[in-house]
Amino acid sequence: xxxxxQPTEMTATxxxxxxxxxxxxxxxxxxxxxxxxxxxxxxxFLSYNVLDGLEEKGRFSSFLSRSKGYSYLLLKELQxxxxxxxxxxxxxxxxxxxxxxxxxxxxKP
Amino acid sequence: ExxxxxxxxxxxxxxxxxxxxxxxxxxxxxxxxxYKQSAKKPLELMFVYNFKEQTExxxxxxxxxxECPNSSHLFLHLHTLQPEDSALYLCAxxxxxxxxxxFHEQYxxxxxxxxxx
Numbered sequence: 093x094x095x096x097x098q099p100t101e102m103t104a105t106x107x108x109x110x111x112x113x114x115x116x117x118x119x120x121x122x123x124x125x126x127x128x129x130x131x132x133x134x135x136x137f138l139s140y141n142v143l144d145g146l147e148e149k150g151r152f153s154s155f156l157s158r159s160k161g162y163s164y165l166l167l168k169e170l171q172x173x174x175x176x177x178x179x180x181x182x183x184x185x186x187x188x189x190x191x192x193x194x195x196x197x198x199x200k201p
Numbered sequence: 202e203x204x205x206x207x208x209x210x211x212x213x214x215x216x217x218x219x220x221x222x223x224x225x226x227x228x229x230x231x232x233x234x235x236y237k238q239s240a241k242k243p244l245e246l247m248f249v250y251n252f253k254e255q256t257e258x259x260x261x262x263x264x265x266x267x268e269c270p271n272s273s274h275l276f277l278h279l280h281t282l283q284p285e286d287s288a289l290y291l292c293a294x295x296x297x298x299x300x301x302x303x304f305h306e307q308y309x310x311x312x313x314x315x316x317x318x
Contacts, residue, residue, distance in 0.1 A: 096243065123304060134291065134309035142304065188257065189307070191244040
C-alpha cells in the first residue's frame with residue numbers, strides 16, 4: 093500500500109527553527125509537495141521537490157532524498173502566523189497525490 | 202472573483218435530505234478534484250475530472266454523485282448521507298499533469314464544512 097508518515101503535532105518557539113519530517117512509500121514517484129493549512133482555511137502550496145536536494149524559498153526550505161523516501165520542511169525565524177498544519181503529499185506513478193495526515197505546528201511566544 | 206470558490210461554506214443536513222455542493226474555479230485550469238478531509242486523517246481524494254471527464258472514482262459510495270458541466274464548475278450531489286460523512290469537503294483545481302508531465306500545484310477552495318445529523 094501507499095503511505096505517507098509525518099508527526100501529528102510539533103511545538104516550537106517564536107524566532108526559532110523547526111524541521112518537519114515526512115517519509116513515504118508510494119507506487120512510483122513524480123514529485124513531493126508541501127502545503128500549509130491554517131485552521132478553517134484552504135491548503136496553500138508551499139514547495140515542490142522532484143530532484144534530490146534542498147529547495148529554498150525565503151524562510152522556508154524543503155529537502156528531498158528519493159533513495160531514502162524522505163523529505164523535510166525547514167521553517168526559520170518562526171513567526172506566530174506560522175502556526176498551522178503542514179501537509180506532505182507525494183505524486184505517484186499515476187500522477188495522483190497521496191497525502192499525509194498533516195503536522196500541526198504550534199508556535200509559542 | 203479569483204481562485205477557487207465553494208458554496209455553501211457550512212451545511213447541516215439530515216440523513217434523508219438531498220443537497221449539493223458547488224465549486225467554481227477562475228484560473229483557467231482543466232482538472233478539478235473533490236477531497237474529503239476528516240480530523241487527523243489524510244486528505245481523501247474522491248473524484249477527479251480532466252477536461253470535464255471523470256478520470257478517478259476512488260471507491261466512493263453512491264450517495265455521493267459528482268457532476269462537471271464544464272471545466273470551470275464542479276458539483277457534489279449528496280443524498281441519504283450517514284453521520285460518518287460529516288467532514289470538510291474541499292474542491293481543488295490544477296492544470297492537467299499527466300498529459301503535460303509538468304509540475305502543477307493544486308489550488309484549493311475554502312471548503313464546505315458538512316454536518317450530517
